[in-house]
Amino acid sequence: MIREPRILAPGQMEIPAGEIRFLFLPNRDLFSRRAARLRQLSKGHVLGDYLVFLSLLAEAQQKALNQFPVLSLPDPNEHAFSRENGTPHLAARSWPRNPVWRSGLFTILRQMKVAALPAAAQEAVAGLIRASETELEEMADRILAGELADISPQELPFVAAALQVYWVHMASSLKEDAFVKLEQTGLCPVCGSHPSAGIVRSGGTEQGLRYLSCSLCASQWHMVRVKCSICESTHGINYHILEDSNGAVKAESCDECNFYLKLFYLGKDSQTEATADDLATLTLDMLMDKEGKVRGGPNLLFHPGRSH
Ligand SMILES: [Zn+2]
Ligand SMILES: [Zn+2]
Numbered sequence: 001m002i003r004e005p006r007i008l009a010p011g012q013m014e015i016p017a018g019e020i021r022f023l024f025l026p027n028r029d030l031f032s033r034r035a036a037r038l039r040q041l042s043k044g045h046v047l048g049d050y051l052v053f054l055s056l057l058a059e060a061q062q063k064a065l066n067q068f069p070v071l072s073l074p075d076p077n078e079h080a081f082s083r084e085n086g087t088p089h090l091a092a093r094s095w096p097r098n099p100v101w102r103s104g105l106f107t108i109l110r111q112m113k114v115a116a117l118p119a120a121a122q123e124a125v126a127g128l129i130r131a132s133e134t135e136l137e138e139m140a141d142r143i144l145a146g147e148l149a150d151i152s153p154q155e156l157p158f159v160a161a162a163l164q165v166y167w168v169h170m171a172s173s174l175k176e177d178a179f180v181k182l183e184q185t186g187l188c189p190v191c192g193s194h195p196s197a198g199i200v201r202s203g204g205t206e207q208g209l210r211y212l213s214c215s216l217c218a219s220q221w222h223m224v225r226v227k228c229s230i231c232e233s234t235h236g237i238n239y240h241i242l243e244d245s246n247g248a249v250k251a252e253s254c255d256e257c258n259f260y261l262k263l264f265y266l267g268k269d270s271q272t273e274a275t276a277d278d279l280a281t282l283t284l285d286m287l288m289d290k291e292g293k294v295r296g297g298p299n300l301l302f303h304p305g306r307s308h
Pocket of ligand 1 (some may be wrong): 188189190191192193214215216217218219
């Protein structure tokens with residue numbers, strides 16, 4: 001792995017903050033685009049089978065999203081409360097979940113049941129179909145609280161996928177002006193979750209701007225570059241790339257807090273999709289782990305291991 005010198009100062013080469021679009025809510029075709037990207041990345045990939053499994057899961061997520069009923073969402077009074085208090089409207093940890101998210105889960109499970117899955121995954125699907133409402137709600141609480149290591153590695157991707165569908169459904173049903181920047185700029189202004197990765201955009205008015213991509217609702221919000229998304233330090237920021245890579249992905253690490261986040265550069269690969277490309281570059285995570293660095297945000301579809 002190669003460590004790159006710091007090349008930009010925070011905010012340098014960026015357009016004035018007032019003119020920057022602060023938020024992109026997710027599109028309704030998010031999961032089908034993710035499925036296509038995963039399939040593309042799976043070709044010749046050492047983790048090809050795993051990426052194909054994830055592309056099937058993303059297709060099932062798209063089906064669940066397409067079938068989602070209209071839900072009641074925060075009313076204008078709740079919008080005003082969130083604005084005044086600087087809290088996310090659809091806070092992952094406190095939003096009263098509509099039980100319909102479990103209908104989305106069953107759509108996903110039914111779809112995956114007929115896919116050619118390995119035995120362990122088939123067993124997990126069957127187990128989740130039999131699980132009680134209480135068990136599923138408890139798993140959801142844990143996932144949304146960031147306690148991924150407490151969930152079985154086989155069950156995590158299915159339940160997390162259903163929660164993503166529910167939050168993407170809600171986020172994509174609202175308008176961007178319903179949301180305000182949070183004081184803690186490294187957290188999603190829509191649902192308060194950590195980002196799974198950052199995207200450096202290319203072209204148009206967003207050329208060179210960094211957006212963080214939410215691990216739950218897939219919203220993307222602006223954050224200046226060369227700034228740690230965890231502790232907001234602008235000192236001791238370093239970039240790591242894999243040898244022989246074209247620089248389309250880098251890990252941005254922070255000496256202050258020891259966390260890192262991956263950044264994907266759309267200028268190097270315009271097909272990049274944050275969640276898919278994150279899962280296809282786990283080698284970089286392994287190397288960062290060897291360097292003693294800790295991931296700054298989860299990928300909800302990937303189990304972090306029991307040791308954490
Ligand atoms: Zn979010
Ligand atoms: Zn930091």
